[in-house]
Amino acid sequence: MRILGIETSCDETAVAVVEDGTEILSNVVASQVDIHARYGGIVPEVASRQHMLTILPVLERAMSQAKTGWQDVDAIAITFGPGLSGSLLVGVNVAKASALAQGLPLIGVNHLEAHIYANWLDDNQPLFPCLCLIVSGGHSDLVLMTGHGEYEKIGRTRDDAAGEAFDKGARILGLGYPGGPAIEAVAKNVVPSLSLPRAWLRSTDDFSFSGLKTALLHLVEGRGSLDVAWVADAAASFQQAIVEVLATKAIVAAERLGVRQILLSGGVAANTALAGYFASNCPLPFLIPRPGLCTDNAAMVAACAYYRLQAGMVDGYGLDVVPSLSDVVPSLSLS
Ligand code: KG4
Ligand code: ZN
Numbered sequence: 279m280r281i282l283g284i285e286t287s288c289d290e291t292a293v294a295v296v297e298d299g300t301e302i303l304s305n306v307v308a309s310q311v312d313i314h315a316r317y318g319g320i321v322p323e324v325a326s327r328q329h330m331l332t333i334l335p336v337l338e339r340a341m342s343q344a345k346t347g348w349q350d351v352d353a354i355a356i357t358f359g360p361g362l363s364g365s366l367l368v369g370v371n372v373a374k375a376s377a378l379a380q381g382l383p384l385i386g387v388n389h390l391e392a393h394i395y396a397n398w399l400d401d402n403q404p405l406f407p408c409l410c411l412i413v414s415g416g417h418s419d420l421v422l423m424t425g426h427g428e429y430e431k432i433g434r435t436r437d438d439a440a441g442e443a444f445d446k447g448a449r450i451l452g453l454g455y456p457g458g459p460a461i462e463a464v465a466k467n468v469v470p471s472l473s474l475p476r477a478w479l480r481s482t483d484d485f486s487f488s489g490l491k492t493a494l495l496h497l498v499e500g501r502g503s504l505d506v507a508w509v510a511d512a513a514a515s516f517q518q519a520i521v522e523v524l525a526t527k528a529i530v531a532a533e534r535l536g537v538r539q540i541l542l543s544g545g546v547a548a549n550t551a552l553a554g555y556f557a558s559n560c561p562l563p564f565l566i567p568r569p570g571l572c573t574d575n576a577a578m579v580a581a582c583a584y585y586r587l588q589a590g591m592v593d594g595y596g597l598d599v600v601p602s603l604s605d606v607v608p609s610l611s612l613s
Contacts, residue, residue, distance in 0.1 A: 279587070282341070282351045282376075283580030284333075286369030287361025287389045288415070289314055289325045291332040292576035295344035295351075299584030300398055303344035305577040307570070308332045315455045319445070326364030333372050340576075348380045353592075355576075355583030358386040359603030360416065366599035374595055385583040386593040388603055389574075390417055391429075393543040395582035396567035396575070404565060405539050409532040413524060413552075414544035415441035415456075418485050420531055423541070426585040432531055433483025440520055440546045443487035447516045450495050451509050462549055465514035472497065472515035476523050483531045490519050517551050525555045532562055540564040548572040 280303070285292040294305040310328045314320045341347070356373035359366060370386075377384040394410045409432070410421040418440045420433035438446065441458055448457025453464060475493050477486035494516055498504065524546075532540050540562055546552065548569040556564050571578060586592075 279352050279584060280346060280350055281353050281355050281385075281580040281583050281587070282346075283355040283387075283576035283578075283583065284337070284369045284373050285357045285389075285392070285574055285576040285579045286329045286333065286365050287357045287359070288365060288574060289320050289328075290574040291329050291336050292574060293333075293337045293340035294576035294580050295340055295346050296399070296577050296580035296584065299395075299581045300400075300403070302399055302577045303346065304340045305570070305575055306336050306340040306343065307575050308336050311456065318449060318455050320362070322362045322364055325362055326368055329365055329368035333368055337372065351380065351382060353383040353385055353583065353587055354380075355385045355387050355579045356597070357389045357392060357579050358597055359388065359600035361389055361599075361601060363599055363601040366601060370597060370599050374597060378595055383587065383592045384595060384597060385586050385591065386597045387579045387582045387586070390414075390419065392578040392582040394421070394423065394541060395585070396543050396571040396578040397541045397565045398581045399567065399571055399577055400565070402565060404541055407535070407537045408539040408541050409528065409535060409537045410541045410543065411524065411528045411547070412544045413440040413542070413546035415439060415445065417544070418487075418524070418546075420483050420528060422535055422537070427589055427591075432535070433485065433527070435485040435487065436479075437486050437488035438491060440485070440487060440524060441544065443491055443520055444517075444546065446491050447494055447513075450491070450498055451512055451516075452504065453509070453513065456545075458546055458549060461513045461517050462551065464510045465517045465551070468510045468514040470515035470518045471511055474515050474519045476519050478523070478527075483527060485523060485527065487520065487523075490516070517549070520546075521549065521552045521555045524552065525559060529560050529562070538563070542566045543572060545573045
């Protein structure tokens with residue numbers, strides 16, 4: 279079963295071909311990061327325009343790298359939300375037009391559910407029940423997964439997402455965009471020494487990162503000029519605070535729920551300090567997709583669609599974008 283996946287929810291134009299939900303035949307990602315970096319964040323109109331320019335060449339490259347013609351494709355998978363409406367529309371319309379023209383089934387995929395399925399694109403296949411920690415630019419969710427497509431939301435961020443905190447923290451420190459990789463780079467090999475707060479919210483499985491961001495801002499404002507060594511310490515201390523809270527809360531929830539594994543996903547899961555913290559402190563088995571599968575890509579969309587298709591979940595050609603699609607749980611009732 280060969281699925282063509284398309285992903286345009288934010289600022290990456292991505293197309294992939296995946297066999298049987300696990301084997302990547304091609305995974306092409308055209309990043310717009312350099313274009314948006316000069317604005318310090320994503321400009322939605324620029325993103326959708328760029329998707330329009332890039333989507334067909336990316337589609338052609340993905341099919342040729344996979345040595346796949348339309349006759350070899352069994353279904354088309356497309357992210358329909360959550361995301362930027364103008365960006366989502368480009369991918370959804372290309373997917374619908376291709377599915378209609380080729381007479382192929384169309385499968386709408388929730389972007390967050392797709393992030394989880396990046397964990398199936400590896401030799402080590404996940405085991406149920408598992409606890410999913412989805413940490414991206416827009417979401418920080420803890421989701422209990424008891425089977426394919428079976429989810430229960432356990433916790434979420436009450437304010438900033440973890441990736442958003444990295445991006446805002448990097449901006450406060452005068453580092454580049456996107457903030458996560460920028461903070462990770464300057465924090466490398468630095469022992470954090472600054473005291474920054476952690477919002478534990480211990481009676482719940484929720485997260486909060488806005489107080490941490492404000493504390494960093496106050497530290498910066500109190501210093502006047504910033505030297506390179508202090509910025510590196512601040513970046514390492516900020517990163518450590520986010521990593522400790524994400525990992526500790528995920529591990530506590532996983533042990534309480536008695537799951538067999540923790541599955542990390544989303545752009546922040548590419549952070550090596552987070553992986554290192556899990557490796558040193560997590561008593562349970564955990565999986566982290568390789569970095570290029572943590573950040574936005576279309577292979578995860580195709581992987582997710584494979585299991586939806588197995589369950590008979592196919593969408594009509596009237597599929598529309600749902601920019602505010604909030605989490606993986608309601609997606610189940612949409613098909
Ligand atoms: O999953 P993703 O590619 O897109 C969304 O769905 O949002 O995540 C992007 C987010 C950005 O906030 C970025 O700063 C963060 O993931 N990120 C990282 C790293 N790589 C990307 N955060 C921490 N460390 C990284 N290495
Ligand atoms: Zn994402």
